[in-house]
Amino acid sequence: MAQQYSVPSGGSVTIPDMRNKRLYVWADIGASGSATVRGADGVYLDTRIILPGGEVYFPTITVPASAEIVAVGGTVNYSFDPPPRTGDDPSSIDSIARGLAVRARSDSTAQRRDNRWCGFGQRGVGFTGDAGTDPTNNSFNNWSRHFIPTGRKLRAIKVAWSRCDINTDGEADRAQDITSFAASLVINNTVHRLFFGGAASTTITAGRGVLLSDPLWVDSGTATDFVVRAYGAWTGTLKLAATPDSTVLLTNEACNRGTGLSNRTMDAYDAATPSNSGSGLFCPVAVYGLFDDVTPVVGLDTDSIGKGTNDTSPTATYGWKGYIQKSLGNALPWVYTGRGGHRLWYLATRDDGERSVLMEGGITHLILAMVTNDVWIGRTKAEILADIQTVCARYWDYGVKTYIVTCPPRTTGTYTSAAGQTLYDAVKEPVRLDYNADVRANWSAYGHSGLIDMAAVLEDPAAPGKWVSSGAVARTTDGVHPNTSGVNNLVSAAIVTPAMFTL
Numbered sequence: 011m012a013q014q015y016s017v018p019s020g021g022s023v024t025i026p027d028m029r030n031k032r033l034y035v036w037a038d039i040g041a042s043g044s045a046t047v048r049g050a051d052g053v054y055l056d057t058r059i060i061l062p063g064g065e066v067y068f069p070t071i072t073v074p075a076s077a078e079i080v081a082v083g084g085t086v087n088y089s090f091d092p093p094p095r096t097g098d099d100p101s102s103i104d105s106i107a108r109g110l111a112v113r114a115r116s117d118s119t120a121q122r123r124d125n126r127w128c129g130f131g132q133r134g135v136g137f138t139g140d141a142g143t144d145p146t147n148n149s150f151n152n153w154s155r156h157f158i159p160t161g162r163k164l165r166a167i168k169v170a171w172s173r174c175d176i177n178t179d180g181e182a183d184r185a186q187d188i189t190s191f192a193a194s195l196v197i198n199n200t201v202h203r204l205f206f207g208g209a210a211s212t213t214i215t216a217g218r219g220v221l222l223s224d225p226l227w228v229d230s231g232t233a234t235d236f237v238v239r240a241y242g243a244w245t246g247t248l249k250l251a252a253t254p255d256s257t258v259l260l261t262n263e264a265c266n267r268g269t270g271l272s273n274r275t276m277d278a279y280d281a282a283t284p285s286n287s288g289s290g291l292f293c294p295v296a297v298y299g300l301f302d303d304v305t306p307v308v309g310l311d312t313d314s315i316g317k318g319t320n321d322t323s324p325t326a327t328y329g330w331k332g333y334i335q336k337s338l339g340n341a342l343p344w345v346y347t348g349r350g351g352h353r354l355w356y357l358a359t360r361d362d363g364e365r366s367v368l369m370e371g372g373i374t375h376l377i378l379a380m381v382t383n384d385v386w387i388g389r390t391k392a393e394i395l396a397d398i399q400t401v402c403a404r405y406w407d408y409g410v411k412t413y414i415v416t417c418p419p420r421t422t423g424t425y426t427s428a429a430g431q432t433l434y435d436a437v438k439e440p441v442r443l444d445y446n447a448d449v450r451a452n453w454s455a456y457g458h459s460g461l462i463d464m465a466a467v468l469e470d471p472a473a474p475g476k477w478v479s480s481g482a483v484a485r486t487t488d489g490v491h492p493n494t495s496g497v498n499n500l501v502s503a504a505i506v507t508p509a510m511f512t513l
Contacts, residue, residue, distance in 0.1 A: 127168070127298040128307045129345030129371020131156030131236075132335075142289025145247040149271040151284045152240045154293040155262050157328055160340045164230035165300040169193060169204060169238055170220040170370060172295040174363040175249050176349055180356030181363050184249065188214035188242040188292075194275040195226060197236035201279050202226055214242065219366045220295060237262050238294055241273040250290025260329050265291040296345050296367045305342055306511040309373035309410070310334055311357070311364060312348030315418070315464070316379035319350060320491040333464075333492070333500035334377060341508040345371040353383045354397035365404060375511045376405050377462065381417045381445065382490070386438060391445045395456070402457065411459035413510075416446045418468045418492070419475050425484035428473035434489060439475055460510060467503045468496055 158164055171191075175184045192211040193204040204223040206212040214221045230236075250265070266284030274284065310316065318324075318331025330336060338344050347364040357364070368376065378401060384394050402412045419442075424430035433439050446465050453461040468485055470478045477486050477496075485496035492500060500506075 127370065127372050128301060128305060128343040129296050129298050129309070129368070129373065130159055130307070130343035131297045131299075132344060132346040142250045143247050144250065144267050144287075144289070146269075147248075147267040147287075148245065148269055149243040150241065150248075150265055150267045150287075150292055151271060151274045152265045152292045153262055153283055154238050154291065155235055155260050156238060156294075156297050157235045157340055158230055158233065158299075159301075159305070159343050160234075162305070162343075163302045164228055164233075165302060166225045166227045167195065167236075167297060167299045168225045169195070169223045169294045170296045170298070170367060171214055171240070171292075172251075172363060172367075173214055173217045173219055173221060176363070180353070181360045183218065184216040186244050186246045186248070187216050188244055190273070191221075191240070191242040192273055192275050193223060193238065193240040195228070195236055195238055196279050197228060198231055198233050199279045201276055202228065203276060218362050220363065220370065222370065225300075238297065239275040239277075240292065240294070241271075241275050242292065248292070251293055251295075259286060263291075265293070295347075296371055298371055299343075301343075304513065306374045306513055307372050308338060308342065308344040308511050309368040309371065309376040310344055310346045310348055311352070311368070311376065311378055311380065312346075313352040313380035313383055314348075314350035315382060315491055316377075316415075317348045317350060318497065320487055320493045321497045323494045323497075331497075333497045334379060334506050336497065336501050337504070337506040338508055342511065343371075345373060348379070351383060352380050353387070354378075354380055354394060354401060355384060355389065358397040358400040361401065361404075368405075369408065373405075373410055374513060375411045375413065375459070376402070377413045377415075377506070378402065379415045379462065381415060382420070385417050385442050385445065386420060386435065388438060389441075391441055391448065394441075394445060395448070399456065406457060412457070413460040413462055414449060414453060414456075414458050415462045416449060416465040417442045418465045419477050419489075421476055421489040423489070425477055425486050425489065426479050426482045428470050428476040428479065431473075431476045431489070433475050443474065462505050464500060464505065467500050467505065468492060 171188075171193075173184060175182050190211055191206075191214050195202045195204060203210060204226060206221065206223055208224065212221070248267075262283050264284045264286035267287040274281070312332070312334065316332055316334050318333075318335065321331040324331045325336060325339075328340060330339075335344075335346070345368055347367050378398065381394060381398075384397070389397075398414060402414075405412055420434040421431040422434055423432050449456070449461055450463065468478055470476045477484070477489070478499075479485065483495055485492055485499060487493045
């Protein structure tokens with residue numbers, strides 16, 4: 011084990027160059043504290059609250075020359091893991107934006123409790139750029155509703171907003187900053203202001219990664235949900251995120267946009283919800299919580315099939331669509347970064363925004379539910395498998411277990427019978443079949459913890475390449491996405507269940 015050091019409460023220590031080093035900070039059993047890491051130039055990097063026996067793990071942090079750890083509320087200990095993470099570029103801001111995972115570990119004296127920050131409460135993806143645009147207005151008030159996993163109690167919460175867009179060509183820097191940004195959280199009939207590095211407002215600078223609020227200590231009590239309010243201003247054309255992953259907004263959800271709007275984040279808890287302007291939201295990309303128990307956290311990175319496109323029956327309480335969200339329900343925390351048109355080679359090229367969201371959420375398992383778009387744009391099986399390995403290796407390095415999917419059929423015609431369907435692309439169809447056969451045989455050898463075999467449920471075994479249509483009931487309406495009937499088949503087949511994900 012690396013040499014260990016301590017910082018007494020109220021003290022600080024300057025540490026050497028942190029490039030390509032992993033930093034561990036932990037509290038002794040029965041003690042708690044917090045650790046702040048600042049760059050040598052005084053730039054605030056991050057603060058982590060450490061519960062009794064908990065360990066905070068900072069992945070590779072890059073600072074100009076040296077950094078400072080400040081201990082508050084109790085003695086904290088720290089050590090370094092010198093080996094760099096494979097592929098880390100010490101000059102890249104990605105090394106900071108990656109976020110952290112908090113991991114349980116044991117030493118010669120005690121087993122340390124896992125107090126990870128857990129991503130949860132998802133309504134949909136909050137990355138901007140995949141929905142509408144607003145070139146007319148200059149300010150917004152956005153309210154979104156989030157749900158606490160069933161039977162769990164929140165100790166603390168923090169909220170993240172995206173600094174980047176995800177467009178038709180993958181992840182890209184946003185075109186403009188969001189200024190005068192402020193936010194609050196409404197829970198148990200109380201409005202709590204959210205702070206950012208101790209400030210009540212900030213700027214979401216365009217670029218990579220996410221803006222993360224300071225931790226807010228809350229006692230969720232009997233609450234099952236809460237509302238996050240946000241206010242911001244911009245110049246130019248604002249790109250918006252998709253409506254949360256449902257066909258309709260839930261109660262207390264809206265994005266109101268206008269010129270010179272006032273900040274409504276600190277309105278009374280029962281204030282009227284702003285009117286919704288339509289064409290997308292500016293909602294959190296994720297929320298993170300500390301719970302009163304130890305739990306797996308599942309990351310979902312999906313294409314439009316996983317997102318639930320053409321599923322017209324969202325769950326009544328949560329508004330979730332898609333077979334993965336409906337299968338997981340609210341039984342355990344999960345973090346969602348899917349979108350329509352997503353491709354593996356986008357992620358292989360640049361995924362620091364999505365990866366920051368997932369890793370900050372302390373995911374223990376990742377469902378990489380995309381392959382369809384890669385097949386039909388003409389990627390070879392070898393290229394697809396290589397992209398999967400590239401993406402998943404970034405998570406394996408942090409101990410995350412990965413699950414991949416098979417590729418369902420793609421056809422045209424009428425979908426109530428195999429005879430009424432025609433293959434979408436007979437030239438690319440062999441790639442789909444070859445890929446499916448390969449991953450069915452070799453998913454474990456490739457390093458994955460499971461295979462989610464959508465195609466086995468959706469494909470007609472008597473007519474390979476065609477959608478199943480037993481009883482003349484169509485499982486798709488466009489030949490690409492399962493409709494509600496197809497989604498229900500996937501859920502009933504139990505190819506995804508909460509019991510799959512254990513610590």
